[in-house]
Structure formats: C-alpha cells, structure tokens
Amino acid sequence: MIEKIKSLILIILVILSLFLTYQLWYGQQPAELVAEDVYERIVVERPQPIEEVFNPAFMTIPVENGYYVLNDHEREFIDVWAFISKSLQMPADELLIESSMITGEEGRLLTLYFEPGLPTGPQMPWLKEYPEKIVQEIKIITKNNGLWLIAGDIDDDLIYIESIRDEKMERLFTSLQSIYESERDLYFLLSEDMFVSANDRELILPKPVFLPIDPVSMDRILLANEVIDRDLVLKTFFVDYNLARVIEEKDGGLIYTDGEKGLRLTPVSLEYSNPRLEDSSATLSYADALNNSNNLISYHGGWPDGLRLESLEKSGWGDALSFKAQWRIYNNGYRLYTAIPTKIIFNDRGLVHYSRSLYTAQELYLAGNEAYTTAVWRDALEAAVKLYEAELSGPGAAIRLEAMHLAYAVLLTGNDYYGEPIWYIQLNGERYLLKADTLTQIREEVLQ
Amino acid sequence: MNLERAKFILIIAFACLNLFLGYHLFWPDFGRLTQVAVSAEDLRQLDLLLNQNNYYLENSIDRSVQTGIFMTVSTSLEFRRQVLLKFLQEGAQFSNTEDGTYYRKDDKTAIIQSTGLITVIYTPPIETDENLAELEQRELRSYIEHFLREQHLMPEGAVFDYLEATETGEVILRYYQAVDDCPVFAGHLRVTTEEASIKSVEIYWLNPIESEPSREMEVITAAAALANFVRDMGPSTEPQFITDVSLGYFSGEYDAEKWEIPPVWRILLQEGQIYYINAFTGNIEQESVIPEQLP
Numbered sequence: 001m002i003e004k005i006k007s008l009i010l011i012i013l014v015i016l017s018l019f020l021t022y023q024l025w026y027g028q029q030p031a032e033l034v035a036e037d038v039y040e041r042i043v044v045e046r047p048q049p050i051e052e053v054f055n056p057a058f059m060t061i062p063v064e065n066g067y068y069v070l071n072d073h074e075r076e077f078i079d080v081w082a083f084i085s086k087s088l089q090m091p092a093d094e095l096l097i098e099s100s101m102i103t104g105e106e107g108r109l110l111t112l113y114f115e116p117g118l119p120t121g122p123q124m125p126w127l128k129e130y131p132e133k134i135v136q137e138i139k140i141i142t143k144n145n146g147l148w149l150i151a152g153d154i155d156d157d158l159i160y161i162e163s164i165r166d167e168k169m170e171r172l173f174t175s176l177q178s179i180y181e182s183e184r185d186l187y188f189l190l191s192e193d194m195f196v197s198a199n200d201r202e203l204i205l206p207k208p209v210f211l212p213i214d215p216v217s218m219d220r221i222l223l224a225n226e227v228i229d230r231d232l233v234l235k236t237f238f239v240d241y242n243l244a245r246v247i248e249e250k251d252g253g254l255i256y257t258d259g260e261k262g263l264r265l266t267p268v269s270l271e272y273s274n275p276r277l278e279d280s281s282a283t284l285s286y287a288d289a290l291n292n293s294n295n296l297i298s299y300h301g302g303w304p305d306g307l308r309l310e311s312l313e314k315s316g317w318g319d320a321l322s323f324k325a326q327w328r329i330y331n332n333g334y335r336l337y338t339a340i341p342t343k344i345i346f347n348d349r350g351l352v353h354y355s356r357s358l359y360t361a362q363e364l365y366l367a368g369n370e371a372y373t374t375a376v377w378r379d380a381l382e383a384a385v386k387l388y389e390a391e392l393s394g395p396g397a398a399i400r401l402e403a404m405h406l407a408y409a410v411l412l413t414g415n416d417y418y419g420e421p422i423w424y425i426q427l428n429g430e431r432y433l434l435k436a437d438t439l440t441q442i443r444e445e446v447l448q
Numbered sequence: 449m450n451l452e453r454a455k456f457i458l459i460i461a462f463a464c465l466n467l468f469l470g471y472h473l474f475w476p477d478f479g480r481l482t483q484v485a486v487s488a489e490d491l492r493q494l495d496l497l498l499n500q501n502n503y504y505l506e507n508s509i510d511r512s513v514q515t516g517i518f519m520t521v522s523t524s525l526e527f528r529r530q531v532l533l534k535f536l537q538e539g540a541q542f543s544n545t546e547d548g549t550y551y552r553k554d555d556k557t558a559i560i561q562s563t564g565l566i567t568v569i570y571t572p573p574i575e576t577d578e579n580l581a582e583l584e585q586r587e588l589r590s591y592i593e594h595f596l597r598e599q600h601l602m603p604e605g606a607v608f609d610y611l612e613a614t615e616t617g618e619v620i621l622r623y624y625q626a627v628d629d630c631p632v633f634a635g636h637l638r639v640t641t642e643e644a645s646i647k648s649v650e651i652y653w654l655n656p657i658e659s660e661p662s663r664e665m666e667v668i669t670a671a672a673a674l675a676n677f678v679r680d681m682g683p684s685t686e687p688q689f690i691t692d693v694s695l696g697y698f699s700g701e702y703d704a705e706k707w708e709i710p711p712v713w714r715i716l717l718q719e720g721q722i723y724y725i726n727a728f729t730g731n732i733e734q735e736s737v738i739p740e741q742l743p
Contacts, residue, residue, distance in 0.1 A: 003451075006455045006456070010459050017466050020466060020469035021469060023469075023473055024472055242663065242665070243729050245709065246708050247702055247704045247708070249702075249703075249705065250703065250705050259726040259732070260734070
C-alpha cells in the first residue's frame with residue numbers, strides 16, 4: 001500500500017514539474033511589465049515644405065469688361081503661383097524706388113490676394129532679405145516697357161518691387177496668354193454703392209469681393225470621405241495608447257481618452273481635445289505658427305490633395321491665448337463646406353483642439369438633377385440679407401459683407417455624399433448657405 | 449539499490465525540482481503579499497506635502513501594491529426595464545422631450561435620460577411617518593432602503609457610501625455600485641430627503657460586460673495619487689480634511705453603446721467634494737475631455 005502511495009506521489013511530482021517547467025517557459029508576464037512594451041516607433045507623413053502648401057486665396061486678371069478670377073487648385077492658378085512663388089524665393093535682381101508706379105490700376109496684369117497673409121523675412125522662403133512682414137497683396141504690372149512684381153501696398157512700410165526679366169517675362173506671359181484664351185466666367189469687383197437692401201441698409205465691404213457678372217454653370221459632384229488610418233492617428237495622440245480607454249458610441253463612433261485628453265473617431269471625422277492645455281499663452285511668431293500648424297496637420301492625419309490653409313489667427317482672453325488655423329478642401333476652385341471644420345487650436349503648451357473632416361470629389365453626381373446655372377449675385381445677396389434681417393437684426397444697422405462666393409455644401413443622400421452648389425454669404429459674422437439655383441437655405445445641421 | 453529506495457530518492461529529487469521551479473515562477477507575486485508600495489518614509493513625506501498645502505489626512509491609506517484593468521460596462525437596461533415596468537403597471541403616461549423620456553403617475557415622475565440616468569421626482573415630496581433628520585444614520589439607512597425596495601428602486605449591488613448635508617437643509621444618502629466587491633463609483637444611487645419627506649431618487653446603474661485580464665497593469669499608489677491631487681489643485685486657502693482615499697472604478701455618464709472605465713483613487717473631502725485620480729495615469733479625471741465641436 002505504501003509503495004502504491006509513493007508511486008502516486010512520484011507521478012504527481014513528475015507531472016507537476018512538467019507543468020511548472022511549461023509555465024516558467026511560456027508563462028505570463030508579471031502585471032507591471034504589461035505597459036512597458038507599448039512605445040512604438042510610428043511612421044507618419046513628413047510635413048510638406050511650407051512653400052508647397054501655402055497659396056494665395058485667389059488671383060484676379062483684369063480683362064475687357066471685368067476680371068477673370070482664378071481660385072486655388074485650378075491648373076492655371078497653380079502655374080502662375082509656382083512662377084511668382086519662385087521669383088519671391090530668389091534674391092532680388094533689381095529694385096525700383098519710384099513709388100508712383102504702384103498706384104492705380106493702370107498697367108495691372110495680375111493681382112494675388114492672400115488670406116492668411118504671405119509671411120516674409122529670414123525665417124520664411126519668400127523675400128528672405130526683408131524684415132518679418134505679412135503681405136496681403138501682390139501685383140504684377142507693366143510699366144516703362146518692363147514687367148514689375150510689387151509686394152505690399154502703398155500704405156505699407158515694406159514695398160518689394162522686382163523687375164521681371166526677359167526669360168521669366170516670357171514664361172509668365174505664356175501662362176497669362178492661355179488664361180486669356182480660355183473661356184472663363186467674367187467677374188466684377190463689388191463696391192459698396194452697388195447694393196442697397198430693401199430696408200435701406202448700408203453695405204460695408206471690409207475686403208475685396210469679386211462676383212460673377214452672369215450666372216455660372218456648376219455641377220453636383222459625388223464625394224468620398226477621407227479614410228483615416230485609425231491606428232496610426234491613435235498613436236500620434238497617445239504615446240502610451242495602452243492607457244487610453246475606449247467608449248463605443250451608439251452611432252458607431254469611437255472615443256479614446258486617458259482622462260486628460262480625448263479623441264473621437266467617426267467614419268467621416270476626427271475630433272481631439274486636451275482641455276488642460278487651454279490656459280497658456282501663444283508667443284510664437286506668425287511665421288513659426290504657420291510652420292507649426294503645417295507640421296501638426298501633417299503629423300495628425302497627413303496633407304491630402306486639394307487642402308488649403310484658409311485662416312491663421314491668434315485669439316483668446318487675458319493671458320490664455322492660442323493660434324487657430326483652419327483648412328478647407330477645394331475642388332476645381334470651389335470650397336467644400338462640411339459640418340465639422342478642419343481646424344487646429346494650439347498654444348505654447350501644445351495642441352489643444354483638433355477637428356478634421358475632409359472629402360474629395362469622385363465624379364459628377366448625376367443621380368439628382370443635371371448641371372444647372374446659379375442664381376445671380378444680387379438675388380443671392382438679397383436672399384441672405386432677408387434671412388439675416390428676419391433672424392437676427394433689428395432695423396438700421398449696416399451690413400458687413402465679410403465673404404461671398406460660390407462653393408459646395410457637403411450633403412448626404414442615401415449612402416452617397418455629394419457636393420451641392422451653393423452661394424456662401426457671410427454677413428456680420430453669420431454665415432448663410434443658399435442653394436445656388438433656388439436660393440433656399442441649407443441649414444448647418446444637414447451638412448455632413 | 450532496490451525499487452523502494454529509488455522511488456524515495458526520485459520523490460525527493462522531484463520535490464526539490466518543483467520547489468526550485470515554483471520559486472522562480474511565483475517569487476515576484478509572493479513578494480507582493482508582503483511588499484508595501486508606500487514606505488513609512490513615503491508616508492511622512494506625503495503628510496508633509498499635504499500639510500504644507502493645507503490638506504490633512506484623517507484616515508490611513510492603502511499601502512499595498514495593487515493592479516487594475518479597464519472594466520467594460522454599458523448602462524443597465526435590465527434595471528431600467530424593471531423601473532419602467534413598475535411605472536407602466538401603475539398606469540403611468542409617458543412623453544418625450546429634449547431632456548429625456550418622462551413617465552408620470554400621480555405624484556411621481558420618472559425621467560430617463562439618453563445616458564441611462566434615471567431620476568424619480570416626487571411632487572409633492574412623500575411624507576414619512578418619522579422626521580428623517582432626527583434619525584440616527586443606521587436607522588435612516590434602514591428606513592430609506594426599505595422604501596427603495598418597496599418602490600423597486602434598489603438595484604442589486606448598491607453599497608452605502610456616505611451622507612451629505614446640503615446648505616438648504618437636505619440630506620442626501622449616497623450609494624455606489626459594487627461589482628465583485630469592488631467599488632464602481634460611476635454607478636450610483638442618490639436619495640434626497642428633507643426633514644419628514646423624500647424628495648427624489650437618482651439612479652445611474654451599470655452593467656459590467658467584460659474585462660481583458662491581459663491588460664492588467666500596476667496602478668499608482670494612494671500616496672502618489674494624493675501627491676498628484678495636491679499638485680493639480682494647489683494649496684488650499686482653508687484647511688481641508690481628506691476623509692477617505694479608496695480604489696475603485698469611475699467614468700462619466702455616456703450616451704454610448706459600451707465603454708471602458710479605468711481604476712481610480714477616489715479622494716473624499718470632509719465637505720463632500722470628491723476627486724477621482726486615474727490610477728494608471730495619475731491625472732485628475734475630467735468630464736470635459738470628450739471632444740466637442742470646436743469654437
């Protein structure tokens with residue numbers, strides 16, 4: 001009997017030793033080590049050089065009876081800007097001091113309007129020899145049998161004037177020639193006396209507004225939302241993403257948070273916030289802020305084709321200041337308006353807020369109506385003023401027309417995202433999106 | 449050598465081998481049983497830091513090494529169903545508003561918010577046979593728990609937490625949800641009373657779904673949590689007494705399918721203020737972290 005017990009004990013001990021050996025070899029890590037191996041090297045898109053992603057808002061070319069307007073991401077716009085940008089990056093050949101030549105419209109071939117302004121100075125690629133300055137306008141004029149590039153205005157303390165020499169002149173003329181020969185819509189420069197509202201409100205124009213003289217033909221376009229690499233984006237926000245917990249929303253969205261910062265990912269957008277960083281100052285220069293915003297958007301999601309920086313401004317209260325940068329996708333020169341803006345807010349402590357929702361055009365959208373012509377500018381402006389007066393304002397106050405242009409509103413029908421042509425009008429800070437043909441209002445809530 | 453002797457030697461040899469393997473396999477965790485994460489010196493330093501900033505620790509803190517995981521939860525549909533069934537059986541009328549769904553029957557209204565928060569309001573408040581303000585804490589609890597059971601408003605796993613007296617004369621009984629004996633502070637039950645009446649009951653109850661043992665991690669110590677708390681809050685102008693520091697789980701209330709909640713150190717001050725320190729990251733848990741539409 002004792003021998004049988006001994007045999008049994010021996011068998012148990014042998015089995016136990018095998019089990020323990022297996023456990024020791026393949027066993028689990030101690031708990032405190034689990035979090036240690038999560039720091040990963042990640043490969044993200046390198047920021048695009050600033051000179052390749054910074055563009056003017058639009059260009060105007062005076063022609064008989066009006067202007068041609070070139071918007072960002074049109075082929076001709078890209079050609080002309082590439083030439084001028086390169087000229088501004090070269091050391092100046094020749095300077096002309098005579099300021100009388102920069103006044104008036106006479107001899108003007110082309111004007112470039114910047115919004116945000118073009119930064120100059122040693123830190124920037126453009127006009128390196130000049131002090132730090134923000135240029136809002138660049139003109140190309142012909143005078144005294146020469147071609148001249150003028151950066152800045154007569155009221156500015158910096159005026160850069162460069163003579164465009166023969167070989168460059170030829171290239172610019174070639175570009176302009178193809179624009180002159182193309183069939184384009186004619187625009188005019190709106191002036192304050194050209195519009196009087198039904199209630200006799202005065203019109204104020206804080207900046208130049210160019211509008212098409214005649215109705216424009218536009219197509220609805222089918223859109224595809226940007227597909228965000230969720231894993232990669234998550235890792236760009238959370239160094240140790242093991243410490244981030246997940247909230248699965250009812251609409252399919254996912255929120256990641258570590259209690260300090262939060263990231264919401266939906267099939268069509270990304271939103272991030274780190275409220276603890278809000279109380280800080282923003283001491284960066286405009287040029288550094290521009291570079292920083294470019295780096296941030298490239299790092300957190302990349303720089304897709306058609307994207308353009310629309311604004312960069314410093315705002316806040318008291319000591320809590322931050323930079324706010326906003327981008328928008330352009331399709332064939334028209335902006336795409338989405339429900340969630342692509343915007344970054346940052347300060348000296350880092351990225352405070354970020355939202356991103358981008359779409360790209362796929363093809364013409366023919367499931368609805370065929371292409372149609374837009375309503376004329378005066379009707380569109382009247383419709384917007386009527387909405388403004390009905391919703392917000394009492395009688396008497398002047399109307400500040402801050403923006404007016406044709407664009408696309410991103411809408412959803414069934415499973416298809418499409419761009420609906422609209423008149424975009426901004427009055428005294430209130431924005432109105434009107435269907436370009438019928439001028440019925442598109443509410444912000446239906447934007448995608 | 450006979451077989452008996454050989455067996456004996458083999459038993460001794462394998463027993464030694466097993467001891468050796470066991471030592472190497474389990475030693476770190478054996479160490480845990482006796483190891484303290486907060487030494488006496490750490491405690492002295494913590495006391496000094498707290499006192500310098502006008503905070504005073506009234507109770508002892510947990511000094512052991514602890515681990516935690518993310519607990520996955522959803523709002524408890526089962527409990528919500530029970531409450532609503534009772535209301536509907538009594539003939540309640542319901543209506544939908546922006547604030548939530550209202551179920552009204554005579555003097556009581558249940559409001560169900562999209563997050564799953566249930567608020568039952570009695571208008572006028574239910575009169576009680578005794579003046580609740582004069583009862584001892586144990587008697588008050590017993591009275592209120594009996595009332596909650598009668599009303600089908602006592603979820604399973606509710607553990608009494610503490611009493612809070614407001615400036616307006618109300619007394620609030622607070623309960624938290626316990627899952628496997630672990631406090632889940634996110635799940636809560638609050639009963640508001642005033643003298644001889646019960647005014648309202650607020651319930652937010654969670655349904656634990658699953659947890660991933662593979663994501664088990666060591667949590668920061670209670671001392672580290674308190675040090676982070678003082679660093680974030682800064683010095684207090686008035687003396688503040690810390691009455692309780694306990695480990696549990698906490699998150700905000702979400703209108704979501706399911707979500708993970710982290711282990712937290714809950715710091716309770718005498719005045720009733722509560723702070724939650726994420727036991728993985730050491731950050732104060734904030735409600736406003738969830739991204740919102742940008743300004």
